[in-house]
Amino acid sequence: MIRLLLAGAVLFAWMAASADAAETKVVYLRAMEAKARLSLIEIPPDDNGLAGARLAIDDNNTTGRFLNQQFSLEDVRVLPGDDPAAAITTLAERGVALIIADLPADPLLKAADAGRNLLFFNVTAIDDRLREEECRGNVIHVAATRSMLADALAQYLVWKQWRRWFLIVGSHSEDRLYGDALRRSAKRFGARIVQEKVFEDTGGARRTDSGIAQIQRQLPVFTQGASGYDVLVAADESEVFAAYLPYRTWDPRPVAGSSGLIPTTWDASHDQWGAVQLQNRFMKMFGRRMTARDMQAWSAVRMIGEAASRTRSFDPRTLLDFLRGPDFALAAFKGQRLTLRDWNLQLRQPILLSDGRMVVSVSPQEGFLHQVSELDTLGMDRPETKCRLN
């Protein structure tokens, strides 16, 4: 009897609370990622991405306070190699409908297909195929694609008149995909690949004592004898060699791509367009600098907050309709509004070019024009898309 009364009281309290404020839970679903990095300072923190989502939940709740909307975040982890479908089914049964997906491409597709009524925000996978032949109507892509990153870099190199490229591509499949994207960009914007080489990953540790002595001997020889080039462009997502290239090339040439001048959606040094406010808020809350993954997760949760405040709804279908419609604009400290490409649900965004210490430039570059949005000069455009959304 007492238990029944208690349950009744709890139910009443819950109903009273829900009459006051509508609440929704956002799940941050992540696979534990590999942390191998050549540079010690680039090893990602444990809460990489998650921290950005947490800050955005706070920001959403500050707005929500005035609109009686409340947001909460739950961190759900799956092991690498696990099928996330089971986790999605459980979450769906619990009534969760909004997922920030920090997953590689294949697990993301499995998750999306297991939860067709859920709305996913891809904050990690940069694979173009997820927005093209394997696009899904319930997956919004906040992370930029390889082709967007490559185009952003290419526009700047062409603007700089560094049109002759020496391309070095790693031997892993992602490296090859990035290499393909860079080749496409070169062709698109009028650069020429005058020399190309593959850097074979023969295994071995990334951290060794006194290994630096060998690297200094190997890299100049590896880059020796290239025909006349302006800039060395490296495609090394696997973190095997690119970080070793600057200052070690046979010819004195700048490095770009996976090292040197790097295209990215965010950099801890970015301070334009009010960004310093976000950087300060992040630093204050987490005691570390904000990464690109953090920014993508922040943007995703802010998109949810923005759509919820405009539609006064948490329904995933309603949010999606708003986000892909003409009234959506995300302010994300990049000097202009971010919107969704309605044909494949990719977030349009400027791309920063960072040297690791400062933002050197922001693409699209001046003069690269487009009939709809200059941001569509970055990545696959509507006429070339292979995506067919239902």
Place this chain on the structure above:
Amino acid sequence: MPTIRRARLLGIGLLGIGLLVLAQAQASAFTAYVSNEKSNTISVVDIDKLTVVRTIKVGQRPRGIELTKDGKFILVAVGDDDTIQMIDTSTYEIAATLPSGPDPELFTQDPTGKVLYVANENDNTVTIIDMEKRTRIGEVQVGVEPEGMGISPDGKMLVNTSETTNMAHFIDTETRQIVANVLVDARPRFAAFKRDGSELWVSSEIGGTVSVIDPVKHEVTAKITFEIPGLRKEAIQAVGINITNDGRIAFVALGPANRVAVIDAATHVVQKYLLVGQRVWHMAFTPDEKYLLTTNGVSNDVSIIDVGSLKVIKTIQVGELPWGVAISRQ
């Protein structure tokens, strides 16, 4: 009414440059102060001569700038020094600093000039300062990244815009409580009341619109959008708003569109776009409303708009990245 204005415009147009020169000669001596965000200076512009006559060194990252109601001091928010400096307009010396709270950007004074309200971007607060004692007397918690500050002509209602929350917060200046929140488009930058208090205008930088709000009902009653042939939507970013005292013409600075929109403030219809310098943000009228000065950040200059003829008549080089402007009677 529109007929009368048109006649006036036509008249000025016909009389042309001769009248313009005459009018300039008759104008009383006004002085404009332009904050240069990058140079850490204020450029002093003589409005009769339309030239920079002096440069004042101030603290780091000067942005929001106003004159005290008695005209004795320039108030300039120097964000990276976490203070507002008071500069004596007779000596151009820094006379005092105000406890503005961290990273002040924009601020507004109540109509009596006794109270100053400051937006603190990093702290989600509005700081309230007693201008006589020069002490902090309170604060109000608002949305994320407070920026724009406007006050109703009777001083009873303070409006703050928060850039990431995308709202205009209405704050009762007596109780210092938020009484209403109005959702506007993305990244609201600036708030301005009509002189008769009938309308509040809020610009949205990323949204690229101006929301016209009924300050009594707290409702958006009209939304002004901008379309400029040859410019993408993303380049049109509304920032500064200045409305003439008679409430008839409004000017809205459009940032990287490098233009100022001229709007019929009664009908909310855009009349024309004036090409100014690059990345135009804030503006100020001369006290006689003959001229409107605009700060053009990227081209390091100030455009002078003749309000009567609605033409840009001159561009003046100032310091690096001019941000705000205030104009005095001296």
